[in-house]
Amino acid sequence: MEMKIGVIKGDGIGPEIVDEAMKVLDRVAEVYGHSLSYTQLLMGGASIDVNGVPLTDETLAAAKESDAVLMGSIGGDAKTSPWYKLEPSKRPEAGLLSLRKGLNLFANLRPAVLYSELKGACPLKEEIAEKGFDMMIMRELTGGLYFGKRSTEKENGMLVARDELTYSEEEIRRIAKRGFDIAMKRRKKVTSVDKANVLDSSRLWRKVVEEVAEDYPEVKLEHMLVDNCAMQLVKDPAQFDVILTENMFGDILSDEASMVTGSIGMLASASLNETKFGLYEPSGGSAPDIAGKGIANPIATILSAAMMLRYSFDLDREADAIENAVERVLQDGYRTVDIMSEGMTQIGTKEMGDRICSYI
Amino acid sequence: MEMKIGVIKGDGIGPEIVDEAMKVLDRVAEVYGHSLSYTQLLMGGASIDVNGVPLTDETLAAAKESDAVLMGSIGGDAKTSPWYKLEPSKRPEAGLLSLRKGLNLFANLRPAVLYSELKGACPLKEEIAEKGFDMMIMRELTGGLYFGKRSTEKENGMLVARDELTYSEEEIRRIAKRGFDIAMKRRKKVTSVDKANVLDSSRLWRKVVEEVAEDYPEVKLEHMLVDNCAMQLVKDPAQFDVILTENMFGDILSDEASMVTGSIGMLASASLNETKFGLYEPSGGSAPDIAGKGIANPIATILSAAMMLRYSFDLDREADAIENAVERVLQDGYRTVDIMSEGMTQIGTKEMGDRICSYI
């Protein structure tokens, strides 16, 4: 297969971790006989430095031309980075939001998995951690508070700010379908999270999710209020299979869930549109404090590349090969510093990439 | 001192736990020479059963007449309760929202404390739990998405739902001041939580909080994004003193924090307006599954009564007496079932109230 991949290395540790993912993809291409081409694209801080804006029309157009985009991480340290002196619409994360909208990436998939080799890193107590967990958070990514009308205006001499949370039936239906489709390939349970005791958008969410559920009689659907879900993720994460939720709740809950695994450096993500196109990136941030030191964990980006093979190219066997290689390197006892524990062997970014390649 | 207290026993375990808090208040009045009068008020499910609506004008007026209101818990089991077949504006929680707005209770204080006697209940691993934590979540309670305009309408043949998140400078300033005032009596640190990289309301929030902070040079202010805060509560709860945040974020984070303590049955709350008036209630829900069994934990309600003495009546000594009595009963090894652990003595709701009284 021929694959045209757009590559956004991004800021902070982005370039280092993306390099390892490309190394792994190259290895897969070699072993399984595929042909890969990469187009480097500038985004976020890296684009501000060169173009003055976080996302240019050219980058967006080039991203659309590719079959899939692999991304490092966007943004810097809000406390020290010069980008954060710019007005909000010019900052790195503005580029991220425009990219999501511009590519219509409405379905954000974030797996939160407790790897059995990494249970020691889990912040939960043993009783809970030993059960393990493996959930997929399906976050709506192009609607809600993130993309509603907003304004800050003087009213009666006082500033008043407004942000609108909007969802249409259609926006809810398409993400719900994706959620149920994924659940069918997993343990067939969907937990739809909303705040239907307060919000109109949540009541519509619940109604449409129930309609979609009718087409998936094998999937068990439950509704959970967002405040309760924030509790349950800590109390009993093993109860979840697919969590389906709107944009802002998904932002909060997916970060909470990734912290509950204790190893964000391991967590991939995919953002998909209606076609096979997708944007793949690690769940963690740009970690400017450790950038350039060669110690960042590339596994989340490597597993994001595996998701790319699975979702954009239907190459399940190749995706499995990467995931298995990661498992084996963990079993061999190799760890980057963020997941290091007693008795294990600490290695750097490049060596981790090499060792994963060696098992493919 | 003469205290006129409105009492909303509420639904589920509400009546049982409020009875114990009244018993403790009576004991305090006797020992310290105060005079108490109670007016029973109907709210929530209990009011729907009698009046057809969750909050009547009479209840609201009577609440306003009192110096403070002590409340049990509102609502039932959404899966089985007949109240949840009603339209949203007639359900128990609608009464709660109208009561908050009607009494202008803009400042919701929710302590999340890990009691040293109850560390075993904490879902976090020992390394984190042993540090302990004691934070106060200050949630704005009468603004934001909860009280903005909302609508569900057909647009081009498709339902579209909207909820508006609005904050004015004034709304932010008054809650921020309360947050800093409380921090001055504690460890002098405020973590203001927002989503300023996306929302206009959060950018205004941050600006006004910074203005207010200038009047409190002794207090250390930090800003944290809501997704990061959801992670930090699990990773390192000891870092927090006062968390200051808007209504919806506060709903999610305060529930997460209360689960992180592992003992919701211990957590009080206060909702205050501009005057000394306040509404005091346990953080947990109405737990319909255990209602009427005499096993519910009354401590959260008893500690809410202590907050009432402290915030509405400036009776710090009396509030301390209740809090110390609770500590001593825990030290003696008495536990209700929800906080029971090996080697402790399990007791019921009433006996817990009696034992706390015996130390006052």
Ligand SMILES: CC(C)[C@H](C(=O)O)[C@@H](O)C(=O)O
């Ligand atoms: C950077 C920020 C705008 C973004 C979001 O809130 O979506 C980030 O937190 C994420 O989850 O990808």
Ligand SMILES: CC(C)[C@H](C(=O)O)[C@@H](O)C(=O)O
């Ligand atoms: C019942 C519900 C409307 C309420 C809220 O969201 O405020 C509850 O969750 C709370 O925190 O008091």
